[in-house]
Amino acid sequence: MSERNSSHYQVLQVAVTATDKEIKVAYRRAARTAHPDHGGDAAAFRRVTAAYETLIDPQRRKAYDRSYAAGTVRDTANDEAHFDAPPAGSRASATVHRPGSARNTAGDPPIYVPAYDGVTPGSVPLIPLAQASQQVHGMPRKRGIFGAEARIQREMRTVQLLTRQVLPAIPAARLVNGLQSPADNSHIDHAVLSGYRLALVNSMLLPKGAYAWDGRTLNHGARTIAPPQLAHLVRAMQDIFPELNVTGWTVVLSPTGNLHEPVIDHHRRPSGALETVQIVNAAGMVRGIKEFLASGPAPNTVNVPVLARLLRGMH
Structure with missing residues (x-):
């Protein structure tokens, strides 16, 4: 990852849990190195200053964290092409077939990128190894004034499904619950990260029966x-x-807990329609997300910088 593509935490070489004191110490150290008067680079010094000014202010740091560091300056010309499929909204299948590809590594022990045993002396990992090693982060909880007990119970069922039936098959997969929306005041109930693939999951509860999905609504009789x-x-x-x-x-x-209910019939989409979200029952979600994550590039990889950004975006 190039320096211009680094988050503010990476620029100052501090953990995402860094205190104000640690940020100040890191800033003084980074500023001395980057300052043009000490042989540094003016652009690097501006990045150090911007990082400090954002992270030392509680409100700006909170906004930065909950935007998933979206304001970071990116050098797109130097970005590595990890993206292995068409962007969200394309008609491409979530399970990309790779003729002649190497053995699937989804079931292998996790590999951390960057590696914890190769940390540069004096630098600080974005998150501790113990935290990066956890497969589940956060749990459904109260949001705002009302407890929304039904929502919490629904989310807990989804957490249990993912924890029991998806995570054991992909040891590098990391489940993060309760993310702030980067687009509005809503939330993302669950996010599952493995390698260079990310599945966002929300849920709803409906009586058993057959529902027809037409790309916009679920229809059950009238x-x-x-x-x-x-x-x-x-x-x-x-x-x-x-x-x-x-x-x-x-x-x-x-409501019965049957993973195969309700039945979701996927009707033919209008010509040119794009499906950015899969509507599935519990069995379909477990099967689909496992296939999606396992068929990506390096599914046994824990992408530590991305995981750190997701963790800072939890509500």
């Missing part, structure tokens, strides 16, 4: 239900993390 709005969040996160392949999933849960 009843029409609009699923949670997730497509714009997928697009926003794709813009923030261009090195990733970001997809969205709305899981429709049944």
Whole structure:
């Protein structure tokens, strides 16, 4: 990753949990190195100053964290092309077939990028190894004034599904619960990161039966239900993390707990329609997300800088 593509935390070489005192010490050290009067570079010094001014101010730091560091200056010409599939909204399948590709590594032990055993002396990892090693981060909880007990219970069911049926198959996968939306005042219930793929997941609860998904609404007889709005969040996160392949999933849960209910029939889409979010029941979500994450490049990789940014975006 080039210096211009670094987050403010990377510029100052501090952890995302750094205190004000640690940020001040890191700033003085980085400023001495980057200052033109000491043989440094003017552009590098401006990045150091901008990083300090953002992170030392509590409100600016909070806004920066919850925008997933989207304001970081990017040098797109030097970005590495990790993105392995068309951008969100394309018709491409989530499971890209690679003829003659090497053995799938999704079930292998995690590899951390950058590696913790290769940390430059004097630098600080963005997050501690113990934190990066956890597969689950955060849990559904109260948001705002009202507890929304039904929502919390629904989200807990989704966490259990992902924890029991997806994470064991992909040891490098990291589940982050309760993210702030980068596009509005809403939330992303769950995000699953593995290698260079990110699945955003929201949920809804419907009675058992057969529902027809027409690309906009779920239809059950005369009843029409609009699923949670997730497509714009997928697009926003794709813009923030261009090195990733970001997809969205709305899981429709049944009150009975049957993973195969309700039944979701996917009707033919209008010509030219783009599907940024998959609407599936619990069984479909488990199968689809496992295939999506496992078929990406280096699925046994824990992308530490991306994980750190996601963790700072939790509400």
